[in-house]
Each structure stands twice: as C-alpha cells, then as structure tokens.
Amino acid sequence: MRREHKINVSRKKCIGCGMCVKDCPVNNIRVKDKKAVIKTQSCLMCGHCAAVCPKAAVSITGFSEPPVEINGRTVLEPQRLMDAIRTRRSVRQYRQEPVDAEIIEQVIEAGRLTPSGENAQNVSYIVLQREMERYEKTAVLFAKRMLPLMKIIKPNARNIIIDDHFFFKEAPAAILVLAKDKVNASLAASNMELMAEAHGLGVLYSGLFAMAANHSFALRRMLKLRNAKVVTVLVLGYPNVPYHRTVQKEPADVRYL
Ligand SMILES: Cc1cc2nc3c(=O)[nH]c(=O)nc-3n(C[C@H](O)[C@H](O)[C@H](O)COP(=O)(O)O)c2cc1C
Ligand code: SF4
Numbered sequence: 415m416r417r418e419h420k421i422n423v424s425r426k427k428c429i430g431c432g433m434c435v436k437d438c439p440v441n442n443i444r445v446k447d448k449k450a451v452i453k454t455q456s457c458l459m460c461g462h463c464a465a466v467c468p469k470a471a472v473s474i475t476g477f478s479e480p481p482v483e484i485n486g487r488t489v490l491e492p493q494r495l496m497d498a499i500r501t502r503r504s505v506r507q508y509r510q511e512p513v514d515a516e517i518i519e520q521v522i523e524a525g526r527l528t529p530s531g532e533n534a535q536n537v538s539y540i541v542l543q544r545e546m547e548r549y550e551k552t553a554v555l556f557a558k559r560m561l562p563l564m565k566i567i568k569p570n571a572r573n574i575i576i577d578d579h580f581f582f583k584e585a586p587a588a589i590l591v592l593a594k595d596k597v598n599a600s601l602a603a604s605n606m607e608l609m610a611e612a613h614g615l616g617v618l619y620s621g622l623f624a625m626a627a628n629h630s631f632a633l634r635r636m637l638k639l640r641n642a643k644v645v646t647v648l649v650l651g652y653p654n655v656p657y658h659r660t661v662q663k664e665p666a667d668v669r670y671l
C-alpha cells in the first residue's frame with residue numbers, strides 16, 4: 415500500500431551541485447540560487463534524489479525504514495551469479511522440512527526491493543504454509559475438470575496424471591505473487607527465487623496453480639483474491655533431489671544491431 419510522502423531539501427546542507435537534477439527520472443528538480451528546489455510532490459517517489467545527494471540534503475518522509483548508507487559498491491561476482499542461474503532447477507521433489515519464517519520474510523524482502531515500472535510498488539504476496547492441502551485439494555478438483563480440454567489443446571499434457579500433490583509436490587510453503595502488472599510481479603518473483611536458492615531452498619514456479627487460482631471461483635474465494643491477479647506462484651522447500659549436471663538449453667535468439 416502506497417503511503418503519503420513528502421520530499422524535503424535542507425537549504426543549509428544543499429551545495430547546489432545538481433546531482434539530484436541529473437538523476438531525477440521526471441525532471442522534477444531544479445537548482446535556483448544554488449539550492450535544489452522540488453517542483454511537485456506528486457512524482458514517482460523513487461528516492462533517487464535522496465540516494466544520490468553527496469550532502470544528504472534530501473529526505474523523504476513517510477517511509478517506515480531509513481535509507482541505509484552505502485559504503486563502496488556492492489559487487490556481484492559474475493561467474494558466481496552465472497553459476498547460480500545455470501544450476502538452479504525447477505524442483506518437484508521436496509523434503510518434509512519446514513522453512514523458517516525469517517527465510518520466508520527474506521524471500522519476500524527480495525521481491526519488495528525489486529524495481530517496478532513507475533516505481534509503482536504494486537506487487538503483493540500471499541504465503542501458504544498451514545493449510546496448503548486445503549487449497550491444493552480445491553485446485554486439484556478444478557484441474558481434473560479442466561484436464562480433458564488441456565489434453566486436446568496441449569499435446570504435452572496427454573500423459574499428465576493429477577494426483578493429490580499435483581500442484582505443491584508436498585512442499586512446505588508456497589508464495590503467490592499478485593499484481594496488475596505482469597512484468598513487475600515476474601521481476602519480483604525472479605529475485606525471490608534467487609534469494610530462496612541462496613538459502614538452499616528449491617523453487618517451482620507453478621503456472622498451473624496460478625491458473626487455478628485465477629479461474630476457480632472456489633479457490634478465489636478461499637484465497638480472498640477479490641480483483642487481484644495471481645501472476646505466478648513460487649512453490650518452495652528444501653529439495654529432496656540432487657542434480658548431478660546442468661540441463662541443456664537452446665541458444666539465445668539474439669540480434670545485435
Ligand atoms: C512461468 C512458469 C510457470 C511454470 N509452471 C509450472 C507448473 O505449473 N508445473 C511445473 O511442473 N513446472 C512449471 N514450470 C517449470 C518449467 O517447466 C521449467 O522452468 C522448465 O521446464 C525449465 O526447467 P528448469 O526450470 O529446471 O530449468 C514453470 C516455469 C515458469 C517459468
Ligand atoms: S523522488 Fe524521484 S521522481 Fe521524485 S524528485 Fe526525487 S528523483 Fe525525482
């Protein structure tokens with residue numbers, strides 16, 4: 415939920431360097447008499463002016479967290495990042511071991527900190543842990559009704575068997591990622607997956623549970639979705655399957671112009 419914010423510039427601290435002017439995505443700042451002036455308070459509230467100011471002259475009210483000072487550049491080591499991306503797998507076999515609440519919170523934090531178009535921050539989350547079987551049962555009933563049609567439309571669905579664990583694979587948790595904007599939710603989900611992996615968890619994006627949640631009236635009611643759209647679902651838990659090698663992928667379809 416978006417809160418009310420106000421940007422303040424300390425005239426005492428401001429040296430008129432113009433860094434905030436250059437970094438503002440909507441040209442909302444000018445320098446007058448060697449002091450930064452905010453033109454309107456109805457901007458993106460992206461916080462770049464406060465983040466870039468070398469004199470900490472800009473502050474923004476209404477957030478529950480203070481800005482954290484960055485000392486030096488945060489470095490992502492390219493090879494380690496590539497290895498993480500290359501070796502992550504969709505996990506469909508899980509250990510019967512719960513995931514700590516703090517880890518779930520960190521996974522959601524990775525989503526919360528992900529950029530969104532126009533800084534909308536309009537992604538929300540539903541964590542399923544306690545009553546997963548109840549939700550899964552309703553989704554299974556829905557999927558069984560849809561299966562004959564799916565088998566006609568999708569050749570790769572011909573051999574599918576819908577058992578009681580069809581969606582969650584006995585995983586101890588799932589996080590529904592909701593947003594009007596598919597891109598915002600997908601970007602958040604991707605960072606959440608990486609954070610989950612960093613904690614030794616395995617993830618399965620369940621497009622099928624997202625579809626059931628969006629189209630089954632019973633499930634929508636149970637999840638209290640109202641008008642919200644489930645963009646994706648991260649099924650997560652500790653993997654009960656070792657992968658001994660990477661999978662092969664198609665070459666990138668890319669053009670350099
Ligand atoms: C958006 C999305 C939805 C997916 N939905 C399902 C699903 O409902 N059930 C499933 O078993 N796998 C699902 N997958 C997993 C894909 O099948 C899997 O990512 C793909 O086969 C590549 O395997 P890998 O993730 O191990 O590299 C989904 C993946 C994505 C990205
Ligand atoms: S919060 Fe962002 S959009 Fe608003 S004035 Fe600062 S830099 Fe510009």
Ligand code: SF4
Nearest residue numbers: 428429431432434467
């Ligand atoms: S970046 Fe800071 S010091 Fe520089 S003009 Fe903007 S508010 Fe003033």
